[in-house]
Amino acid sequence: MFEGLSDRLDRSFKILKGHGSITEINVAESIKEIRKALIEADVSYKIAKDFTAQVKEQALGQGVLNAVKPGDLMVKIVHDELAELMGGEQVGINTKGDPAVILIAGLQGSGKTTFSAKLANYLKSKKGQQVMLVAGDVYRPAAINQLKVLGEQIGAEVYTEEENKNPIEISKNAIKRAKEYGKNIVIIDTAGRLAIDEDMMAEISNIKKAVNPQEILFVVDAMTGQDAVNTAKAFNDILNFDGVVLTKLDGDTRGGAALTIRSVVEKPIKFVGIGEKMDALDLFHPSRMADRILGMGDIVTLVEKAQEQFDEEEARKMQKKIAKNQFNFNDFMKQIQQIKKMGNVKDLMGMIPGMSKAIKDVDIDDDAFKGIEAIIQSMTPEERENPKLLNGSRRKRVAQGAGTDIQEVNRLIKQFAETSKMMKMMTGGGGRKMANMMNAMKRK
Numbered sequence: 001m002f003e004g005l006s007d008r009l010d011r012s013f014k015i016l017k018g019h020g021s022i023t024e025i026n027v028a029e030s031i032k033e034i035r036k037a038l039i040e041a042d043v044s045y046k047i048a049k050d051f052t053a054q055v056k057e058q059a060l061g062q063g064v065l066n067a068v069k070p071g072d073l074m075v076k077i078v079h080d081e082l083a084e085l086m087g088g089e090q091v092g093i094n095t096k097g098d099p100a101v102i103l104i105a106g107l108q109g110s111g112k113t114t115f116s117a118k119l120a121n122y123l124k125s126k127k128g129q130q131v132m133l134v135a136g137d138v139y140r141p142a143a144i145n146q147l148k149v150l151g152e153q154i155g156a157e158v159y160t161e162e163e164n165k166n167p168i169e170i171s172k173n174a175i176k177r178a179k180e181y182g183k184n185i186v187i188i189d190t191a192g193r194l195a196i197d198e199d200m201m202a203e204i205s206n207i208k209k210a211v212n213p214q215e216i217l218f219v220v221d222a223m224t225g226q227d228a229v230n231t232a233k234a235f236n237d238i239l240n241f242d243g244v245v246l247t248k249l250d251g252d253t254r255g256g257a258a259l260t261i262r263s264v265v266e267k268p269i270k271f272v273g274i275g276e277k278m279d280a281l282d283l284f285h286p287s288r289m290a291d292r293i294l295g296m297g298d299i300v301t302l303v304e305k306a307q308e309q310f311d312e313e314e315a316r317k318m319q320k321k322i323a324k325n326q327f328n329f330n331d332f333m334k335q336i337q338q339i340k341k342m343g344n345v346k347d348l349m350g351m352i353p354g355m356s357k358a359i360k361d362v363d364i365d366d367d368a369f370k371g372i373e374a375i376i377q378s379m380t381p382e383e384r385e386n387p388k389l390l391n392g393s394r395r396k397r398v399a400q401g402a403g404t405d406i407q408e409v410n411r412l413i414k415q416f417a418e419t420s421k422m423m424k425m426m427t428g429g430g431g432r433k434m435a436n437m438m439n440a441m442k443r444k
């Protein structure tokens with residue numbers, strides 16, 4: 001995510017490293033590189049120019065801070081300005097209503113249908129809402145079928161009228177049914193086009209007038225760069241939507257849309273899609289995104305993701321087992337499953353401060369744990385429960401069962417032993433201190 005932009009910004013900061021103070025000359029050189037980095041990331045020239053002018057003003061105005069290294073000060077200034085450019089504060093969605101109606105708009109291929117299901121899953125699993133999805137794309141049977149499949153996957157009702165080609169009638173009927181069945185929220189997935197046209201704009205505008213939604217979200221493919229910003233502006237002129245959703249942010253995106261869409265349409269980015277799985281949806285936090293762009297990681301989001309998978313009772317049982325040296329491969333497998341539920345492994349590692357640069361050229365597959373799981377699954381129940389049973393002949397059998405060599409099995413058993421030791425150390429005061437520290441970071 002934003003790797004190219006991160007690298008170019010990092011090079012611009014290096015210009016100031018080694019200088020004892022900030023001057024107009026070294027700032028001008030750094031600013032020039034920052035502007036170039038933004039333009040290459042598909043930020044419009046005007047926004048890039050305004051942004052760097054603001055950074056320059058801030059930098060020269062703080063030249064008296066001799067105790068701070070110029071390079072570090074420039075990073076702080078750029079971070080704060082990036083966060084401000086992207087909206088400053090995280091903005092939620094309005095779910096008050098009887099039921100609350102959320103209208104989803106965007107071009108075909110932007111990820112509207114997938115996002116609609118992801119949003120339903122988010123509101124259902126994290127907010128405890130009763131959600132109904134509405135298949136309002138009457139032109140593409142595939143979109144209706146996709147929504148039905150996704151709705152079944154997340155356990156949410158999908159309202160369809162496959163013979164009806166009037167999206168306004170469908171939307172009204174869905175809201176009526178939602179009231180009858182006590183649904184809190186109705187999410188209407190509307191039709192998209194390959195390009196903006198009058199018919200499309202008239203239809204979505206008429207749906208808005210008919211259902212009077214509490215929230216209108218515009219979904220845009222982040223990989224389309226500056227075109228995404230132009231499309232958002234055209235939709236906003238007609239709909240006056242409430243917020244933007246950036247999808248495919250985990251793809252090969254230059255970042256221009258994420259950086260500039262807020263300043264062009266003056267509407268907040270509310271969600272970002274970071275994968276195909278139904279839980280691959282994050283609230284958009286401008287400051288955290290600025291952290292990630294500048295290679296600082298995003299430890300707060302990482303902690304939140306970990307806490308979502310955290311079972312307090314299970315953790316207490318695990319802590320007792322670790323303290324008694326009873327941690328085994330069954331427990332190890334449970335930990336792996338929890339990590340996998342948190343999301344893409346490379347993306348998670350990138351949230352650790354300092355790790356994004358270290359792993360940028362490393363290919364980390366989503367199935368990174370596949371080999372480990374195969375080895376553990378090739379062990380007998382007794383061996384998983386008591387790893388000490390794994391002698392030479394047993395390890396050879398496990399390797400054959402997992403389709404690997406004995407060196408890989410030996411390596412895993414060694415790593416398991418080292419992990420067990422480390423976890424035992426963490427069950428003492430150090431573990432409590434770390435937990436307190438992580439909770440404090442989350443509250444900031």
